[in-house]
Amino acid sequence: MVNPExxxxxxxxxxxxxxxxxxxxxxxxxxxxVDMGDKDTYVFSSHGHPDHFNKEIFQWQKQKPNIKYILSDDISIKQKKGNIFVMSPYDEIKVDDVIIKAFGSTDLGVSFLIQFLGTNLFHAGDLNWWYWSQDVPEEIKRAEILFKKEIAKIKGESIDIAFFPVDPRLEHNYCVGADYFIQEISPKVLIPMHFGDNGETAKQYAEKMKDSPTRIIDIAEKGQELVLD
Structure with missing residues (x-):
């Protein structure tokens, strides 16, 4: 990561x-x-689940006409405009000076790897090892195979910052996906997400991984900010 801040x-x-x-x-x-600011703005939606997408984002272009939208192809759009880019898994596009690669998901939609100013940032969307203890063994094994197959496609990419799920609904399996992602991909920084109001999950994971070469940052309070340099 060479971007200074x-x-x-x-x-x-x-x-x-x-x-x-x-x-x-x-x-x-x-x-x-969300503060729109005065810089070039790019809005990513990994899929159409209501906890990842809100059509309110399209209202933002009224105050910022040059805004760009990068959406998974499962999201229904009534009228596709020139500032809307739709991506399927394994597509790659360049928007201005930003390179965007879409990878798969183990639920719906895509995950995103974006490259800008010498930095590689990954947002997993709903890509996770969905290890539900109540599932039958066949479903548990299938979830493992699907997840590891997707991670194998990402392996080899250099990732500076990753946003990755640690979902407390998975109970004691909440971090099996994040653990495997770190093991295989070795991001420099991982920021837990997908925990709703349960910010303690992010803190718990940061404590668990305090000796990991990957730096875990538990940014868990709404509106909380941090600076990476």
Whole structure:
């Protein structure tokens, strides 16, 4: 990571605002306060689940006409305009000076790897090892196979910052996906997400991984901000 400063604001659940010297990236907004700022703005929605997507994002272009939207292809759009880019898994596009790669998900939609100013940032969306203890053994094994197959496609990518689920609904399996992602991908920084109002889950994971070479940052309070340099 060569970018001198990146500001990250936690919006809610899997929603983040990431600001660089040139850009504002907004990921999986569905509620929270967002400052549009005066920089080039790119809004990402990994899929159409209501905890990852809110059509309110399209109202933002009234105050910021040059805003760009990068959406998973499962999201229904009545009228596709020139500032809307629709991506399927394994697509790659360049929007201005930002390179965007879409990877798969183990639920719906895509995950995003974006490259900007010498930095690689990954947002997992709903890509996770969905290990539900109540599932039958065949379902548990299938979830493992699907997840590891997707991670294998990402392996080899250099990732500086990753936003990745640690879902407390999975109970004691809440971090099996994040653990495997770190093991296989080795991001420099991992920021837990997808925990709703249960911010303690992020803190718990940061404590568990305090000796990991990957730095875990528990940004868990709505509106909380941090600066990476």
């Amino acid at each position: 990146i500001k990250i604001k936690y919006l809610y659940h899997s929603g983040f605002r990431v600001e660089t010297s040139k850009h504002i990236f907004i990921f999986d907004y569905y509620k929270g306060n």
